[in-house]
Amino acid sequence: MDVEAARFIGAGLATMALIGAGIGIGTVFGNFLAGALRNPGAAAGQTTNLLLGFALCEATGLFGLVVALIILFG
Amino acid sequence: MAAGPMEQFEIHPIVPLEIGGIDISFTNSSLWMCIVVGSISLFLMVAASSRAVVPGRLQSIAELSYNFVADMIRSSAGSAGLKFFPFIYALFLFVLMANLFGLVPFIHAFTVTSHIIVTLALALSVFLLVILVGVFKHGFRFLKLFVPDVPWIMLPLLVPIEVISFLSRPLSLSVRLFANMLAGHIMLSVFGGFVVSLAAAGGALSVLSIAPLLAIIGVSALEFLVAFLQAYVFAILTCIYLNDALHLHDH
Numbered sequence: 001m002d003v004e005a006a007r008f009i010g011a012g013l014a015t016m017a018l019i020g021a022g023i024g025i026g027t028v029f030g031n032f033l034a035g036a037l038r039n040p041g042a043a044a045g046q047t048t049n050l051l052l053g054f055a056l057c058e059a060t061g062l063f064g065l066v067v068a069l070i071i072l073f074g
Numbered sequence: 075m076a077a078g079p080m081e082q083f084e085i086h087p088i089v090p091l092e093i094g095g096i097d098i099s100f101t102n103s104s105l106w107m108c109i110v111v112g113s114i115s116l117f118l119m120v121a122a123s124s125r126a127v128v129p130g131r132l133q134s135i136a137e138l139s140y141n142f143v144a145d146m147i148r149s150s151a152g153s154a155g156l157k158f159f160p161f162i163y164a165l166f167l168f169v170l171m172a173n174l175f176g177l178v179p180f181i182h183a184f185t186v187t188s189h190i191i192v193t194l195a196l197a198l199s200v201f202l203l204v205i206l207v208g209v210f211k212h213g214f215r216f217l218k219l220f221v222p223d224v225p226w227i228m229l230p231l232l233v234p235i236e237v238i239s240f241l242s243r244p245l246s247l248s249v250r251l252f253a254n255m256l257a258g259h260i261m262l263s264v265f266g267g268f269v270v271s272l273a274a275a276g277g278a279l280s281v282l283s284i285a286p287l288l289a290i291i292g293v294s295a296l297e298f299l300v301a302f303l304q305a306y307v308f309a310i311l312t313c314i315y316l317n318d319a320l321h322l323h324d325h
Contacts, residue, residue: 052306054303055250055300055304055306056250058300059249059253059307062257063253065253066252066256069256
């Protein structure tokens with residue numbers, strides 16, 4: 001196979017990291033909502049943890065982007 | 075849309091300078107770092123100059139940011155961590171302002187934190203600080219950080235994992251911030267390109283260009299959230315790492 005073509009396929013495959021990031025962000029917000037609806041009083045105090053979890057999750061997907069960029073331009 | 079989405083991250087020398095074969099030109103990256111540091115200093119000096127008992131608007135913002143970081147350190151690293159308040163406050167404000175300045179349109183803003191060398195330098199300074207604090211405070215006992223409280227038969231498996239996770243901290247800390255900034259700006263640039271090329275297509279397609287325009291507004295709002303969140307995550311992870319070094323495993 002042509003090296004250039006293989007590069008593009010590899011970069012495309014690297015975007016599969018988004019599967020995990022999507023599942024993760026869904027889990028974070030889904031579980032927060034489930035907990036918040038059971039105990040709305042405690043929800044406000046957990047916003048920090050919610051955002052922290054969201055940011056950490058999102059970053060995992062972005063590692064895939066970095067891999068794709070390294071493949072394309074590295 | 076002649077320029078690609080990566081063009082905004084290019085570094086151009088403004089004042090070319092070279093000493094002993096090492097290129098130390100004053101670049102647009104250095105310029106924006108100076109702007110970020112200058113604006114933070116200016117803001118805090120102006121805000122703190124009145125020192126009123128009943129704070130005005132500016133003073134309130136300064137006090138809010140001070141309390142925000144102080145509470146963050148107190149809750150995650152205990153009052154022993156307050157010794158490092160100046161470092162973490164400076165780190166938080168620098169990352170936050172660098173992220174926010176990068177989002178300002180029309181002035182060819184350069185996002186300092188979208189270059190991995192900058193974030194890696196910040197993360198490595200955190201990493202070195204953690205090691206130095208741990209070694210000075212606990213001496214040889216600092217190595218206990220790598221020995222979790224488990225039955226001894228698990229240790230051969232867990233100690234390498236702990237060491238690797240400790241060593242990968244500066245990498246994940248820097249790549250997280252860098253990748254978020256890079257991805258956000260690429261996304262904004264690509265959506266901006268959609269608007270321009272759809273509007274230039276003419277006819278019914280021009281009307282369609284309103285869709286990416288609306289999307290770009292939403293993405294911009296998300297990017298402001300991310301800019302703040304990443305500065306926050308960077309600072310709070312620094313606190314958590316410092317907590318490890320200060321208290322080892324005995325919470």
